[in-house]
Amino acid sequence: MSLEALLAPRSVAIIGASDNADKIGGRPIRYLQEFGFTGRILPVNPGRETVQGLPAYPSIADLPEVPDAAIIAVAGQTAVEAIEACAAKGVKAAVIMASGFGETGPEGKAEEARLRKLANAAGMRLVGPNSQGLANFGTGAILSFSTMFIEAQPQDGPVAxxxxxxxxxxxxxxxxxxxGIGVRHVHATGNDCDVTVSELAAAVIQDPDVKLLLLYLETLTDPEHLARAAAIGRERGVPIIALKSGRSQDGQRAAASHTGAIATADRVVDAFLEKHGIxxxxxxxxxxxxxxxxxxxxKPAGRNLAVIxxxxATxxxxxxxADRAGLPLAQLAEQTEADLRSILPxxxxxxxxxDITAALLTDSGLFSRVLPVVGADPAVDMFLIGIPVSGRGYDYPRFASDTADFLKQSGKPVVLAAPQPKVRAAFTELGVPAFETEDEAVAALAQFAAHHELLAASRGGALSRPALATAEKAVEETAFLDEHRSLSMLEAEGLTGVERRLCQTADEAVAFLNAADSPLVLKACSAALPHKSEYGLVRLRLSDAAAVETAFSEIKAGVEDLGHAFEGVLAARMTSGERELVVGGRIDPVFGPVVMLGDGGILVEAMPDTALLLPPFDEADVRRALAGLRIAPLFEGVRGKPPLDAAAVARAAQAVGAVLAAGEGRVRSIDVNPLLVSAEGAVALDALVEVAQGE
Amino acid sequence: MSLEALLAPRSVAIIGASDNADKIGGRPIRYLQEFGFTGRILPVNPGRETVQGLPAYPSIADLPEVPDAAIIAVAGQTAVEAIEACAAKGVKAAVIMASGFGETGPEGKAEEARLRKLANAAGMRLVGPNSQGLANFGTGAILSFSTMFIEAQPQDGPVAxxxxxxxxxxxxxxxxxxxGIGVRHVHATGNDCDVTVSELAAAVIQDPDVKLLLLYLETLTDPEHLARAAAIGRERGVPIIALKSGRSQDGQRAAASHTGAIATADRVVDAFLEKHGIxxxxxxxxxxxxxxxxxxxxKPAGRNLAVIxxxxATxxxxxxxADRAGLPLAQLAEQTEADLRSILPxxxxxxxxxDITAALLTDSGLFSRVLPVVGADPAVDMFLIGIPVSGRGYDYPRFASDTADFLKQSGKPVVLAAPQPKVRAAFTELGVPAFETEDEAVAALAQFAAHHELLAASRGGALSRPALATAEKAVEETAFLDEHRSLSMLEAEGLTGVERRLCQTADEAVAFLNAADSPLVLKACSAALPHKSEYGLVRLRLSDAAAVETAFSEIKAGVEDLGHAFEGVLAARMTSGERELVVGGRIDPVFGPVVMLGDGGILVEAMPDTALLLPPFDEADVRRALAGLRIAPLFEGVRGKPPLDAAAVARAAQAVGAVLAAGEGRVRSIDVNPLLVSAEGAVALDALVEVAQGE
Incomplete structure (x- = not known):
C-alpha cells in the first residue's frame, strides 16, 4: 500500500484545528501555508467558521471532499471518535498526535490494535498514536507540530x-x-501501531531526491520493511544509518516506558543491520x-589515508x-615522495x-601544488587536511579554494580538520566537509569507508517468513532430539559429525572399536537425557574390548536407574583437533533464524567470544565473522601452525542455519558443542536440537 | 633551578627585535606591551635606534643591564652566537625560536647538547630550539610569537x-x-634540549592560580620531572591531562621527524601516567x-548518574x-521515586x-522541583540534564537558572546536553557545563569521574634512579642465569617457585622422586641452554625410578652432545593448577623497571592479554591490573569454581619488580613462564633472569 497520501496528499484535514498557530492543532496549518503546500487545507472545528484565514468545517462528515490525509490533533476519546469518523469518510491516512495509548500499557496496546484493524478495514492507514507528525519539505506536506521548524529554518534538501x-x-x-544541509523529510511516527518507521523508510527511500536516510528506532518489530528499504537503498545508492537505541538494559527499560518498545536481543539487531548494509x-x-x-x-576505493x-603535531x-580508527596511512610511491620533495622545503x-610546515606562511600556493601530486598516487583513497593554526599571515581562503578545486577534480574523499571556526567556514562554503579536530574528521572518514565496505559486502536477503510466523508460538513446549538424531539432522545439511555408531549391545560397541581402530567415547543416547555428562553417563578413552563392555553396561544401568527407557549407547571415535569452537542457533521472535559461532571451552560463558549471523549466509560471511573474533589469529595460523579450517566452520554454521530454516519454525534451537576444529576440517563431537512439541 | 626567569622575568631582551609586529622578532614586543608586562623590554637590533617605540641596543654586550630572559629570534649561526653572547652576559634563561637543530638529525642533536652544556655552565637555562615561545598572561611575560593571541583574545584564567x-x-x-575559559599559561618548548615540558609543568603547577594543567608531549625523556609535577598536582588538587602522541607506529615516525622524539613503548607511557594519576x-x-x-x-563521590x-528518547x-562509558544509572530510593511521582504527571x-515529558511546556518550574528531590538521594553522584528540543513555548532561561541554583547548592557534578546553541548558551552563562549531545556530556562526566578515581588510587612514587643510570648501557652484552638460579633469586623476594632439586646424579633425582611422592619433570639446567625444551632436554611425567634414571642420562648426554659442560639436571615436582599466567619484567631505557603480567599459554603472542606495572606497586595495584584483563572473571570465580589467587599473583609480580630494582640495572629482564595459578597460590614452574655481563 503506497504512503503517497501521507507524503504527498492532495488535501489535508486537521481535526481539532486551532486559530492559534502555537497550538498543536494550529501549527500544522501555519506550516502547510508557510512551506509551500499546494493542496487543499481543510480545518475541522465545530466552534469556528474560519481558522487561520481558512474556511473551517464543523465535522469530518461535513467536509466538502474526502481528504487524502487527516491530522488528529484532539485527545483521548475524541481522538478515537475522529479516527472512526475518518475511516467512515474514506480518508486514506491519519496522523494521530494524541498520546496515552500503547506507551501506557497493555490496554492502550489493545486499543491501538482495534483502531488499526478498523482503519485498515476501511482502507485507511494510521501513523501514531503519540506521533509528532510527518513533514515533507519537497511537497510542503507538513503534518507536524514540531516547534523546530520555527527554531531552525527549513530548506529542502537530500536528507531524510x-x-x-x-x-x-x-x-x-x-x-x-x-x-547548512538541506533536509526534505522529517517524520516522527510515535507508537508505530500501523505505519512503522521501517515501512515509511521503504517509501521515502524511493524519493529520487533523497540521498541519505537517517533512522531513529526504539523498537524494530518490522524487519521485513527495513530489509526492503535497505534493498532499495543499495539499488539506488542511498545509504541508511540507523540509531537503534536501547542497547543497554537501562536504555531498554526506558524505551519500554517511552514508546512501549519490546526488548530485542541487541546483538541480533547488529547482525540484522549489518547483513542489510545499514x-x-x-x-x-x-x-x-x-x-x-x-x-x-x-565511492572510496579503499581506506588508505593521506594526511597533509x-x-x-597535527x-x-x-x-x-587514523590508527585508532583502523585507517592505514597510505604508503606513497617513491616517485610521489620525490615529486613532493621537489615542491616542499x-x-x-x-x-x-x-608536514608542509610553516612554509605555508610564505608560499600560499603550496596546497595547489601538493594536493595534485598526492592525489595522483593510486595508493591514496582519502585525504585529511589539517590546519590547526591559521589566520593572520595565512591566506586560508586560498587554501580552501585550492582544496575545493582538488576535491572536484579527484573525486576522492577530502576533509578538513581545523579548530578555528572561520577557517572551517571558508572550506565548508566551498563544499569541503570540515571538522574541529583530527579525531572527528578521522571518525567521519572511518565510518564512511567502513559503511561503503559493508554495503559492498551486503547482499541483503529476505527474512525467513515461516520462522517468523511461528514466533508467536514461542511459549509452546519443546523437546530435545537425542544426540545421534541431532547430529544426523545436521549432517544431512553438510555438518561433519563425529564418526560414531548407535549401539544396542556391548558387542556392537566392541565391533565398532575394532573397526574404528582408535579409542572410543561411550555416551548414553536418549532424548530424555540431553545433558548426559551431568549424570555421569559418558566414558572417555576406551581402548580395549573389556573397557568398552564395562562402560556399556554401566551406562545402560545408569539410564535405567534414572527411570528412563534404554534407547542405546552412542559409541564415538575419540577425535583430536586444535581448538574447540561452539556453533548454535535459535529462532528469534522478530528476526527468525539466528546462528551463533564462537570460541568454546569451559570459560566461554565468563569470557565470551562469539559472533551472530542471520541465514542465509555464505563462507565469506562466516570468514568475516571469524575475523571479528578474538581467536581470529588461529584462522591465519599462529606460531608456525597451519591456519584452522574456516571453510569447515562455515559448513557447520551453514548446516545449523539450514536446519533452522528448513524446520519452518519447529526447530527452536540448535547447540553444536564442541565443534572440534583443526587445520583440515571441523568435527561436531556433540549436538542438541530442540524442537517444538507435536513435530 | 627555578624557572622564574622564564615565567616572571623582570626584564626581557629580544635578540633580532623587529619594528614589524607581524615578524617573529616583533610579535613578542607587541605582546609584552599589550598584555601587561611591567618589566623592562630590551630590543637588540644593530640596525635601529628604536624598535616599536622602545630604545634598541646594537648587541647583547651593549645592553644596559643583564636581562632575566632573552628571546633568540634570529636563525642559524646567528642564533648560536646570540646564545653564546647571552651566556657570557649572564642572562638567566633564553628562549630559542630558531629551528634546524635536533629535529634535523644527529648533528643538530649534538649542537643542542653543546649549547645546553655551555649555557648551563654559565647558569643559563634554554628553552627550545624550535620553540614558539612561552606566554604567561598572569605576569604579561609573553615570550612567544604565536598568532593565536591575535585570533583569540587572551584572558587570564585557571588553565595552563x-x-x-x-x-x-x-x-x-x-x-x-x-x-569562554581563561588561560594563564601557553608554553611551547620545541625540542626540549634543556628545559622540558615536564620541568616546566613542575614549575607551572605551583602557580597558585592554576587549577588545571594540560600537556602535549611527543617525547617523554624526563619522567622524573613529570612525576614531581604530578605529586605537586595531587597535593594541590590540580589535575593533569596529558596528550602523549605517537601511540601508533606512523605517529611515532612522524613525531621523530617533527621534534626528534625518541620512540618509547607506548604501553609503558600508559603505565607511568596511570601510576602518577595523570x-x-x-x-x-x-x-x-x-x-x-x-x-x-x-569531588564526585562515585560515578552513579541521574538523567533528567x-x-x-534522550x-x-x-x-x-552511560552504559558504554561505564557510568551506572543511579538506583533511586523508593522515597525519591514516590516524591517524584507526586511532582510529575x-x-x-x-x-x-x-522523563519529565513535555509537561515542561506547561510547567516551567518542573526543574526547580525535580532537581532537589533527585539531588537529595545519596545514590546519585552526578547529573545529566538533557533538553533535545526547546525554544518556542519553553522557558529555557528559567530551566537554566533553576539548574544553576541547584548546581550551587548540591556541589555535585551537573551537566547539560542540548543540541540547540541558544539553549547551551543560557546554561553556560550561568556556569553549567553544556554539551551538544548526550554522548559528549557522558564522555566528559566519565573522564572526570575516572580521573578522580585514578587520582584517589595514585600514590606516585619516585623513579628507580640506579636503573635509569644504566639505561645508556642498553647495548652491552647480557647473559641468562640458569633456571634454578633464576627461580632462587626470585624466591628470595617472595616468589613461590616449584618444589625442585638440582641434581648432579640420577640417584639424587630418584631420591627426590621418593621424597616428593609425585611424578617429576626433569630438565637440563644450564646458563648456556635457556631454551632447553627447544633441544628436547625436558622430560615430563616421570613416576618411577627407572623412568627418572633414563631421563637423567638422556638429558645429560644431550647437554654434552651440544658441546656444553654438564651443570646438573633440575628435578621438579609435577604441579597442577587452574590457569597458566606469565609474569615478566625489563628495564625500560626511560622509565626504569617495568613489570608485565598476563594470561599465558601457547596462544599468548597471537592473542595477548597483558598489563604493565611500574614498581613499586602493591597488591591493590596488581588486583586493579588483573581486573583490566580479559581473564579477570577467573579472579572472581567462574562456573562455581573458587576465584584464582590474586594475592599470590601479586607476590610473584612484586618479586619480579623487586629483583629488577635490587639489580640496580644489572638485571635486564625476567621471564616467569608459566606461573601456574590456582585458588590457593601461584607457583612459578620456570623462570629466566637476564643479567648484564660482568655481574
Missing part, C-alpha cells in the same frame, strides 16, 4: 530523517540545518557526523587517530603524514 | 597549556577561549572536553551512552532515567 521519537526526528534535522549509529553524533561525506556521492598539514595526532616531510 | 609543539600549545588555548588523552578533544568540569572543583530530560540514548517516568 525518520524516527519514532519526535525529539529524535528534529534533533538530527537541527544539527544538519546548523551545518550502518548502526551508537548515538546522535554518529548519526550525523559523516553526512557531508555521504552527500558528496564519493602545516603542523607536525600529522602525529592524525596518524594516531628541505625541512618538510614528504612521507605520509605530509 | 604546556606543549612541545607550537600548534598544540595554542589549539587547546583557542578551543578553551572559544568556550589522565592520558587520546586526542585534542579528550584534552579539553571536561575542562569546565575540572574547573568547578567538584523532557524527552523519552533518556534512552543517555542510558545507552502520571505519564512521566519517575525511575532513573527520569
Amino acid at each position: 530523517c525518520i524516527s519514532q521519537s519526535g525529539a529524535m526526528s528534529v534533533v538530527p534535522y537541527g544539527l544538519l540545518r546548523e551545518r 550502518w548502526r549509529a551508537d548515538g546522535v553524533l554518529d548519526l550525523v557526523q559523516a553526512a557531508e561525506l555521504y552527500l558528496q556521492g564519493w 598539514s602545516n603542523s607536525g 600529522c602525529v595526532l592524525a596518524a594516531d587517530a 628541505s625541512f618538510a616531510s614528504a612521507r605520509n603524514p605530509i | 597549556c604546556i606543549s612541545q609543539s607550537g600548534a598544540m600549545s595554542v589549539v587547546p588555548y583557542g578551543l578553551l577561549r572559544e568556550r 589522565w592520558r588523552a587520546d586526542g585534542v578533544l579528550d584534552l579539553v572536553q571536561a575542562a569546565e568540569l575540572y574547573l568547578q572543583g567538584w 530530560s523532557n524527552s523519552g 533518556c534512552v540514548l543517555a542510558a545507552d551512552a 502520571s505519564f512521566a517516568s519517575a525511575r532513573n532515567p527520569i
Whole structure:
C-alpha cells in the first residue's frame, strides 16, 4: 500500500484545528501555508467558521471532499471518535498526535490494535498514536507540530530523517540545518501501531531526491520493511544509518516506558543491520557526523589515508587517530615522495603524514601544488587536511579554494580538520566537509569507508517468513532430539559429525572399536537425557574390548536407574583437533533464524567470544565473522601452525542455519558443542536440537 | 633551578627585535606591551635606534643591564652566537625560536647538547630550539610569537597549556577561549634540549592560580620531572591531562621527524601516567572536553548518574551512552521515586532515567522541583540534564537558572546536553557545563569521574634512579642465569617457585622422586641452554625410578652432545593448577623497571592479554591490573569454581619488580613462564633472569 497520501496528499484535514498557530492543532496549518503546500487545507472545528484565514468545517462528515490525509490533533476519546469518523469518510491516512495509548500499557496496546484493524478495514492507514507528525519539505506536506521548524529554518534538501521519537526526528534535522544541509523529510511516527518507521523508510527511500536516510528506532518489530528499504537503498545508492537505541538494559527499560518498545536481543539487531548494509549509529553524533561525506556521492576505493598539514603535531595526532580508527596511512610511491620533495622545503616531510610546515606562511600556493601530486598516487583513497593554526599571515581562503578545486577534480574523499571556526567556514562554503579536530574528521572518514565496505559486502536477503510466523508460538513446549538424531539432522545439511555408531549391545560397541581402530567415547543416547555428562553417563578413552563392555553396561544401568527407557549407547571415535569452537542457533521472535559461532571451552560463558549471523549466509560471511573474533589469529595460523579450517566452520554454521530454516519454525534451537576444529576440517563431537512439541 | 626567569622575568631582551609586529622578532614586543608586562623590554637590533617605540641596543654586550630572559629570534649561526653572547652576559634563561637543530638529525642533536652544556655552565637555562615561545598572561611575560593571541583574545584564567609543539600549545588555548575559559599559561618548548615540558609543568603547577594543567608531549625523556609535577598536582588538587602522541607506529615516525622524539613503548607511557594519576588523552578533544568540569572543583563521590530530560528518547540514548562509558544509572530510593511521582504527571517516568515529558511546556518550574528531590538521594553522584528540543513555548532561561541554583547548592557534578546553541548558551552563562549531545556530556562526566578515581588510587612514587643510570648501557652484552638460579633469586623476594632439586646424579633425582611422592619433570639446567625444551632436554611425567634414571642420562648426554659442560639436571615436582599466567619484567631505557603480567599459554603472542606495572606497586595495584584483563572473571570465580589467587599473583609480580630494582640495572629482564595459578597460590614452574655481563 503506497504512503503517497501521507507524503504527498492532495488535501489535508486537521481535526481539532486551532486559530492559534502555537497550538498543536494550529501549527500544522501555519506550516502547510508557510512551506509551500499546494493542496487543499481543510480545518475541522465545530466552534469556528474560519481558522487561520481558512474556511473551517464543523465535522469530518461535513467536509466538502474526502481528504487524502487527516491530522488528529484532539485527545483521548475524541481522538478515537475522529479516527472512526475518518475511516467512515474514506480518508486514506491519519496522523494521530494524541498520546496515552500503547506507551501506557497493555490496554492502550489493545486499543491501538482495534483502531488499526478498523482503519485498515476501511482502507485507511494510521501513523501514531503519540506521533509528532510527518513533514515533507519537497511537497510542503507538513503534518507536524514540531516547534523546530520555527527554531531552525527549513530548506529542502537530500536528507531524510525518520524516527519514532519526535525529539529524535528534529534533533538530527537541527544539527544538519546548523551545518547548512538541506533536509526534505522529517517524520516522527510515535507508537508505530500501523505505519512503522521501517515501512515509511521503504517509501521515502524511493524519493529520487533523497540521498541519505537517517533512522531513529526504539523498537524494530518490522524487519521485513527495513530489509526492503535497505534493498532499495543499495539499488539506488542511498545509504541508511540507523540509531537503534536501547542497547543497554537501562536504555531498554526506558524505551519500554517511552514508546512501549519490546526488548530485542541487541546483538541480533547488529547482525540484522549489518547483513542489510545499514550502518548502526551508537548515538546522535554518529548519526550525523559523516553526512557531508555521504552527500558528496564519493565511492572510496579503499581506506588508505593521506594526511597533509602545516603542523607536525597535527600529522602525529592524525596518524594516531587514523590508527585508532583502523585507517592505514597510505604508503606513497617513491616517485610521489620525490615529486613532493621537489615542491616542499628541505625541512618538510614528504612521507605520509605530509608536514608542509610553516612554509605555508610564505608560499600560499603550496596546497595547489601538493594536493595534485598526492592525489595522483593510486595508493591514496582519502585525504585529511589539517590546519590547526591559521589566520593572520595565512591566506586560508586560498587554501580552501585550492582544496575545493582538488576535491572536484579527484573525486576522492577530502576533509578538513581545523579548530578555528572561520577557517572551517571558508572550506565548508566551498563544499569541503570540515571538522574541529583530527579525531572527528578521522571518525567521519572511518565510518564512511567502513559503511561503503559493508554495503559492498551486503547482499541483503529476505527474512525467513515461516520462522517468523511461528514466533508467536514461542511459549509452546519443546523437546530435545537425542544426540545421534541431532547430529544426523545436521549432517544431512553438510555438518561433519563425529564418526560414531548407535549401539544396542556391548558387542556392537566392541565391533565398532575394532573397526574404528582408535579409542572410543561411550555416551548414553536418549532424548530424555540431553545433558548426559551431568549424570555421569559418558566414558572417555576406551581402548580395549573389556573397557568398552564395562562402560556399556554401566551406562545402560545408569539410564535405567534414572527411570528412563534404554534407547542405546552412542559409541564415538575419540577425535583430536586444535581448538574447540561452539556453533548454535535459535529462532528469534522478530528476526527468525539466528546462528551463533564462537570460541568454546569451559570459560566461554565468563569470557565470551562469539559472533551472530542471520541465514542465509555464505563462507565469506562466516570468514568475516571469524575475523571479528578474538581467536581470529588461529584462522591465519599462529606460531608456525597451519591456519584452522574456516571453510569447515562455515559448513557447520551453514548446516545449523539450514536446519533452522528448513524446520519452518519447529526447530527452536540448535547447540553444536564442541565443534572440534583443526587445520583440515571441523568435527561436531556433540549436538542438541530442540524442537517444538507435536513435530 | 627555578624557572622564574622564564615565567616572571623582570626584564626581557629580544635578540633580532623587529619594528614589524607581524615578524617573529616583533610579535613578542607587541605582546609584552599589550598584555601587561611591567618589566623592562630590551630590543637588540644593530640596525635601529628604536624598535616599536622602545630604545634598541646594537648587541647583547651593549645592553644596559643583564636581562632575566632573552628571546633568540634570529636563525642559524646567528642564533648560536646570540646564545653564546647571552651566556657570557649572564642572562638567566633564553628562549630559542630558531629551528634546524635536533629535529634535523644527529648533528643538530649534538649542537643542542653543546649549547645546553655551555649555557648551563654559565647558569643559563634554554628553552627550545624550535620553540614558539612561552606566554604567561598572569605576569604579561609573553615570550612567544604565536598568532593565536591575535585570533583569540587572551584572558587570564585557571588553565595552563604546556606543549612541545607550537600548534598544540595554542589549539587547546583557542578551543578553551572559544568556550569562554581563561588561560594563564601557553608554553611551547620545541625540542626540549634543556628545559622540558615536564620541568616546566613542575614549575607551572605551583602557580597558585592554576587549577588545571594540560600537556602535549611527543617525547617523554624526563619522567622524573613529570612525576614531581604530578605529586605537586595531587597535593594541590590540580589535575593533569596529558596528550602523549605517537601511540601508533606512523605517529611515532612522524613525531621523530617533527621534534626528534625518541620512540618509547607506548604501553609503558600508559603505565607511568596511570601510576602518577595523570589522565592520558587520546586526542585534542579528550584534552579539553571536561575542562569546565575540572574547573568547578567538584569531588564526585562515585560515578552513579541521574538523567533528567523532557524527552523519552534522550533518556534512552543517555542510558545507552552511560552504559558504554561505564557510568551506572543511579538506583533511586523508593522515597525519591514516590516524591517524584507526586511532582510529575502520571505519564512521566519517575525511575532513573527520569522523563519529565513535555509537561515542561506547561510547567516551567518542573526543574526547580525535580532537581532537589533527585539531588537529595545519596545514590546519585552526578547529573545529566538533557533538553533535545526547546525554544518556542519553553522557558529555557528559567530551566537554566533553576539548574544553576541547584548546581550551587548540591556541589555535585551537573551537566547539560542540548543540541540547540541558544539553549547551551543560557546554561553556560550561568556556569553549567553544556554539551551538544548526550554522548559528549557522558564522555566528559566519565573522564572526570575516572580521573578522580585514578587520582584517589595514585600514590606516585619516585623513579628507580640506579636503573635509569644504566639505561645508556642498553647495548652491552647480557647473559641468562640458569633456571634454578633464576627461580632462587626470585624466591628470595617472595616468589613461590616449584618444589625442585638440582641434581648432579640420577640417584639424587630418584631420591627426590621418593621424597616428593609425585611424578617429576626433569630438565637440563644450564646458563648456556635457556631454551632447553627447544633441544628436547625436558622430560615430563616421570613416576618411577627407572623412568627418572633414563631421563637423567638422556638429558645429560644431550647437554654434552651440544658441546656444553654438564651443570646438573633440575628435578621438579609435577604441579597442577587452574590457569597458566606469565609474569615478566625489563628495564625500560626511560622509565626504569617495568613489570608485565598476563594470561599465558601457547596462544599468548597471537592473542595477548597483558598489563604493565611500574614498581613499586602493591597488591591493590596488581588486583586493579588483573581486573583490566580479559581473564579477570577467573579472579572472581567462574562456573562455581573458587576465584584464582590474586594475592599470590601479586607476590610473584612484586618479586619480579623487586629483583629488577635490587639489580640496580644489572638485571635486564625476567621471564616467569608459566606461573601456574590456582585458588590457593601461584607457583612459578620456570623462570629466566637476564643479567648484564660482568655481574
